[in-house]
Amino acid sequence: MSVQTPFRALSRRAPAVQCLHPRSQRWQHQRSMVTVVPPVTQDSTSSKGPTAMVFMNMGGPSTTDEVGNFLSRLFADGDLIPLGPLQSYLGPLISRRRTPKIIKQYADIGGGSPIRKWSEYQAEEMCKILDKTNPETAPHKPYVAFRYADPLTEEMYAKLLEDGFGKGKGGRAVAFTQYPQYSCSTTGSSLNELWKWRQRMESPSRNPSLTPAEAEGSIQWSVIDRWPTHPGLVNAFAENIEAKLQTYPEEVRDKVVLLYSAHSLPMSVVNRGDPYPAEVAATVWAVQQRLGFRNPYRLCWQSQVGPSAWLGAQTSDTVKNLVQKGQKDLVLVPIAFTSDHIETLFEIDQEVIHEANELGAEGRVRRAESLNGSPTFIKGLADLASAHLKSGELCSKQMGLRCPACKNEKCLQSKKFFSGQDKPDNEAFIM
Incomplete structure (x- = not known):
């Protein structure tokens, strides 16, 4: 499937087999017997909603008590801080040594990072605008997924399932990076993490407890992966x-x-x-x-x-x-x-x-002040998201292009999934 394939092609309700993205031979054999549950709908005026808008960011400890865990996750991530084959040893060592110093720094700025407060505010305000400008995909439900601090990606994913997305109910979610400029260390790492938890929670090859209906009615993802000049x-x-x-x-x-x-x-x-x-x-x-x-x-x-x-x-x-x-x-x-x-x-x-x-x-x-609650910025977020929702695109064309010297297998698989290129006959696009 081409990266330009409209998203709506992935979410048609009939015939059922057009919605299928089997990840194993067993599910290919069973798919003709599966009845796909229509996507979750909570608003009678909405033909395609609700839509989960997931803000992805690095995150930060909201209190000084969270600093240690935050640093442990940060220095364990080879996508962000590559420490080579000794990552599992050097990461914890560096994080432990830096924790007292970083605790003091967070204490000096008020006892924690305000990034969660601002991320949740921006996401909520953006969704209010989208409910008016894009009624066909309403209601738009805000979520935040941080890479190294609460709410972590796995917490966000569990909340999506709890709120009625996936598990046979389908539904659409947009992974909206809050790093405007793409890097494998930031957006790439966050998408790798999202892909990992998607596989663990919704892939039949990784989660054998899923019923056929749950596997076929999984969340349909698209990505806003960069927007440096919006x-x-x-x-x-x-x-x-x-x-x-x-x-x-x-x-x-x-x-x-x-x-x-x-x-x-x-x-x-x-x-x-x-x-x-x-x-x-x-x-x-x-x-x-x-x-x-x-x-x-x-x-x-x-x-x-x-x-x-x-x-x-x-x-x-x-x-x-x-x-x-x-x-x-x-x-x-x-x-x-x-x-x-x-x-x-x-x-x-x-x-x-x-x-x-x-x-x-x-x-x-x-x-200069940070963007924080800037009305201009929040309207810009809504304009960008609105255009993405209406475009039917899974991601940008750049998303499928790997770094020329990349050897990260996890990155390869993640890009294949989010760009819709995870079928064998489409592997050539992922360079």
Whole structure:
């Protein structure tokens, strides 16, 4: 099946055999005997609803008590922090050593990360808009799936089943990445995790307790896997930058340097062909274009961990070097984050800006607000989701293309599933 095959082709109710995606020979033999239960419907005005809108993100500990588990999961993920064959040994060791320091950092920003609060708010507000703009797929039900913190992917999936999706009832779910720029370390890792739990909970080859009807009436997934230059995202960033520039005297306003800061990647990930650096740069260019290129700018990278080579220049070094050269008017823009979390509230606000002031910046190094509850941003999310729901597409065309040097079998299988390419005769698309 082509990646452009409309989603509606996957969810027709008749004839029943057109809905089938058997994963084993046993189910191919049985499928003619299976009666597919119609998709869950909770609104008589909705012909295709309800629709689960699942926001995927890294997440963060909501309290300091959750920091240890958060770090354990984070350093265990070779997609995000590749530590080689010693991952199972080095990951727990690094996480234990870093836990006391990170607990203090979360305490300094109020006792926990606000990312869950903002993610749930954004998802709920977006769904309210979608219920009005896309009544045919209503009601739109918001869910959050974090990679390293509660609610974890498996918790979200269990909630979907509990709410009436899957288990023979069908239904549609959209995995909506909240990393606007795609990386195998972020969106890729989250989709790998989602695929893993989908297999465990809804695949007959992994879950033999499923009845034939439950296996055939599984959740139908599609993916919004990247959106680096979407107008809603670009306009929301531009509005926050313009608001911060207004805090500078008019005579220096156009001379303020904009420093776009994104989470860095290990060079080992970059060199295998990860698209993230190019997509972050695309976002920066689009925002600068929206601003009319009135200010000089640079793209820099933050949050390097460990001694290995990471993508640079580092944000902290860039600010330090500019201030020491006399360029004190700087606005930091968290260009790869859709809400506040420790990288903005602690790393930028309490480390980078504090160090700049110690070097004599005199309070002239500032940060643009994060997107958080921006109405422009939330409307942009709704516009993007609305277009996706109406398009019938499973994912972007880029989704099926692996990194040129990728050797991750889990990534291969995940891409096959979400791009609809998990039939033997379609394997050639996954490069």
